[in-house]
Structures are given as C-alpha cells and as structure tokens.
Amino acid sequence: MLLASAGVMSGVAQAQEKGTVNLAYVEWSDAVASTNVMRAVLEKAGYNVELTSLSAAVMWQALATQDADAITTAWLPTTHADYYGRVGDQVEDFGANLDGTxxxxxxxxxxxxxxxxxxxxxxxxxxxxxxxxxxxxxxxxxxxxxxxxxxxxxxxxxxxxxxxxxxxxxxxxxxxxxxxxxxxxxxxxxxxxxxxLEDPKNAFGGAEQIHTIVRQGLEEDMPEAYAILDNFEWTPKELGEVMLMNQKEGSDPYQNAKQWVEDNPEIVSEWIPETATSS
The missing domain is CATH 3.40.190.100 (Glycine betaine-binding periplasmic protein; domain 2)
Structure with a gap:
C-alpha cells in the first residue's frame, strides 16, 4: 500500500511539475471525441489537463487571449474561416490532424x-x-x-x-x-x-480538414505538450470508432477515450515524443 501511495504521489508531483494544459472545445460529437482522446494522451505523458466547453466563437477567442492552450477541432479552410480570419495572427496552426471531411x-x-x-x-x-x-x-x-x-x-x-x-x-x-x-x-x-443533397453551386465548398490550433507561447511554456499536439494525426475511421463508443447509453467520453488510447498503443506512440515520460 505504501508503494502504491508513493507511486500515486509521484505521478501527481510529475503532473504538477509539467503543468496543466487547457483544451477548449465545442459540444460537437467529433470535438468531444478528439478532445478527450488528446486529454488521455497528455495525461499519459504526465500533464494535468482541463477541458473547457465553449461556443465556437468564444473557443477561438480563448486561444487568442491565451485563456486556452489548444483546440483539436478547427474546421478549415471554410467552416471556421471567419474565426481564423479574426485571430489567425494570434495563434499557431499545426495544420490538419484529420483529412477527409x-x-x-x-x-x-x-x-x-x-x-x-x-x-x-x-x-x-x-x-x-x-x-x-x-x-x-x-x-x-x-x-x-x-x-x-x-x-x-x-x-x-x-x-x-x-x-x-x-x-x-x-x-x-x-x-x-x-x-x-x-x-x-x-x-x-x-x-x-x-x-x-447535391450542391451544384458548391455553396458548401470542397472537402475540408480538421486542424489543431494552439496559443502563442505554448512551445516555450510546455514543449512536450506542444510536440504531442503537433504530432496528433488520425483518420476518419479512428475518430469514428471513438464517436460510436460515445453513443452508447451511459458511456463516459473520457473513459472511452482512455480505453481507445490503451487499445491503440502503436497510433498513440507516434504522437508522444521519446523525451516524454509516461505518468
């Protein structure tokens, strides 16, 4: 019991030392899935993680004002073009974490x-x-x-x-x-x-991507978290697996994300830098 307690305390101390990452998101099924997966991955690397549910406009503004550290659910170049146009010079775009939208x-x-x-x-x-x-x-x-x-x-x-x-x-x-x-x-x-429905006027544009966006200064403050977020990339099939898990009655998106992370070590290992220490 003492050894177990010591292990728990060591993990807590490590997370406190590495810091807390605040992930902002909107209550969309894809955003809930990807944000909770990223939470589980960052915790695996030894970070505390806080999730903040916001409206889309406030989510983007939180990045610009550095009240949030990152989002994993920026739909570009069309859907979130207006938000990105307002704060693009105050944030850092890691590019697509998912293609095929x-x-x-x-x-x-x-x-x-x-x-x-x-x-x-x-x-x-x-x-x-x-x-x-x-x-x-x-x-x-x-x-x-x-x-x-x-x-x-x-x-x-x-x-x-x-x-x-x-x-x-x-x-x-x-x-x-x-x-x-x-x-x-x-x-x-x-x-x-x-x-x-067919869109002959192409009003909804072509295929989009889902991007990871982070606040300015994150690389200096939490370089390992920055690297994990930069490495994050998966497929619609993989995201769909988590989204379907979340539709089961009474399921917990966070617990589902942790389970998916445990079940997919090869994918997750590509996101976590070798320098990151597991909690």
Whole structure:
C-alpha cells in the first residue's frame, strides 16, 4: 500500500511539475471525441489537463487571449474561416490532424429530395425549416450563405448537435421529410442510411480538414505538450470508432477515450515524443 501511495504521489508531483494544459472545445460529437482522446494522451505523458466547453466563437477567442492552450477541432479552410480570419495572427496552426471531411445538407436516403435546389418545392413537407445546430457554429453561417445562394424560402432552425440528431431520428421513425445540417465524420452516418443533397453551386465548398490550433507561447511554456499536439494525426475511421463508443447509453467520453488510447498503443506512440515520460 505504501508503494502504491508513493507511486500515486509521484505521478501527481510529475503532473504538477509539467503543468496543466487547457483544451477548449465545442459540444460537437467529433470535438468531444478528439478532445478527450488528446486529454488521455497528455495525461499519459504526465500533464494535468482541463477541458473547457465553449461556443465556437468564444473557443477561438480563448486561444487568442491565451485563456486556452489548444483546440483539436478547427474546421478549415471554410467552416471556421471567419474565426481564423479574426485571430489567425494570434495563434499557431499545426495544420490538419484529420483529412477527409465534408459539409452539406443531409436527408434520409429514401428522401424524395436529391439536391439543395429541391428544397423550395418541398418546403411544406419540411415544416418550412432546415434543422441546424448551435447558433455560433461556423456550419450555421455557411448554411445561411447557402440558403441565400440558392434563393431558398426556408428558415434555418438553431439548436444543438443533440437536438439535430434527435429531430433526424424522429423523422426517420415517422417516415417524414427532413433536412439537417451535416458533416463527415459523424456517427449519424453509421447509425442511419443518409445522403448529402447535391450542391451544384458548391455553396458548401470542397472537402475540408480538421486542424489543431494552439496559443502563442505554448512551445516555450510546455514543449512536450506542444510536440504531442503537433504530432496528433488520425483518420476518419479512428475518430469514428471513438464517436460510436460515445453513443452508447451511459458511456463516459473520457473513459472511452482512455480505453481507445490503451487499445491503440502503436497510433498513440507516434504522437508522444521519446523525451516524454509516461505518468
């Protein structure tokens, strides 16, 4: 027992010595997954980690003011372009940690809608609305621009990622038409048969990437944490594994992340520098 206690105290002292990394994120399924995985990895390397859930705009501002150390969920070059344009000279962009993303409007696969252009003729069936997510999300801004680009006579309903998927589930169960804001990677594509509406005007742009962004000065303050964040890179399949784990009723995203980290040592070892000491 004394040896165990000594080991615990040693780990605590090491974490205190290395410092605390504050990761900011938005309550999106991909962000929850990636942020908790990064938390587990940084803790494995001996850091304390605090997670702060914020709106997208505040998240970016927190990096600029150095109230947050890093984010792993910056959608660029389109979705978060406005936020990055405001604070880009006050943060450091590590580039993509994930390739293969997509944005657009999503419907059940058996929907009679095939293109964004079809929305006006089905407005009544859609209840006069597109179901969106939180009002501060970059996805909502892009969707508003798409509505204008296509001349759609329809409202964009804000809410959250959870309310959007709940509305989608209800519509599918009742065999009703619905259009939601969607993106890949997202667990909903594994759960239901869905399709993106065609976007002939390319209003949602091409494929995007998810970037890791850190505050200025992080390299000097916590060089090992800086290196881990810089090394972080994975695939949509790997992110999807964690997102699906998080959809199990009663599951804990942090515990799921720790389990994924333990189950994937070869991937994680590529992120942690050889100089980092495990806790």
């Amino acid at each position: 997509k944005l657009g409007l999503v419907v059940p696969k058996n929907s009679s809608l095939d293109s964004i252009s079809d929305i006006n003729t089905h407005s009544d069936e859609l209840g006069g609305k597109i179901v969106g997510i939180d009002p501060g999300a970059g996805m909502m801004g892009v969707t508003e621009e798409a509505i204008e680009e296509y001349g759609l006579d329809i409202n964009l309903q804000s809410g959250s990622g959870a309310t959007m998927t709940a509305a989608l589930e209800a519509a599918i169960k009742n065999n009703e038409e619905i259009v939601v804001t969607g993106w890949t990677p997202h667990w909903m594509f594994a759960r239901w048969d869905l399709k993106y």
